[in-house]
Amino acid sequence: MSRGTVLTKAEILKQWYKEVWEDGKLDVIEDYFVSEPHNQYIVPNFGIEPAEIREWVSVLRSFVTDIKVTIVHSIEEGDWLSAMLEIRCLNALSGQPVKVYQQIMLRFDGPLKAESYPSFDFIRFFEQLGQLPENTHALLLGGTKLE
Template sequence: MTKFKLLQSWFSQVWVAGDASALDVLLSPEINVDTVFDGFLAPRNELPELIQIVHQLIGPFEIDITRFIEDGDWCSANYVMTADGPYGITPVSVGGSMMARVKNNQFIEMTTNFDAFTLFEQLGQLPEDALMACLTGQKLSWA
């Protein structure tokens, strides 16, 4: 399997389809259950719950790879996640990036960056332009 196909499977099977059993196929056995990948909010053994939470927050979604490069055993991609949002009323379009090291057609190491700040703005959980407000020194407060 090419690195591009492996990355596509990661997004389509694990994240879009929510198939946590695909983690055992796509992640190397060298990865321990308590391994925390750089950029993830949860260790390996908590990824199924994280996937479920993402689906509950935004509903069905798609992920499109917009750029892909590889060099040796490493590959990297930029992607965009889009959804109609919860109950189809809050559209979401958020970007991210992922770098991964591949060995024997499995991921052995990865680092991710996902624009969760923008996601929560689009879901209405943070005020619009919250990042810009934070950069000016303003404080966010909830009533």
């Protein structure tokens, strides 16, 4: 992460997704987070820690290639950043395009993440990979039991 330039929170987030998700540089994950334990989450047991991110991104990158993340919209207020992200990639097995959305809310301490609350559209993601039937969400709302 650049230390000399002052970036907006959205620019830091974009740089994060470029380095970690798109380029697969998992060794820089901790560089984006405060080093002190941050156990004061506003939503207990919902925040995500750097070690969990390393595991999640590794798994994600085993399913897809050519990841491109776009910040569709972001809002900064004080120490907080909220963003809607569009993630475009290719199914690693079929080469078919995959498009999914993620929302994230972050609290920063200076240029570093202190709290991270991502919400990823897993159902749409796994539908596009062929691991769930199409319209899974609607099927579940209709009472269908997936087996």
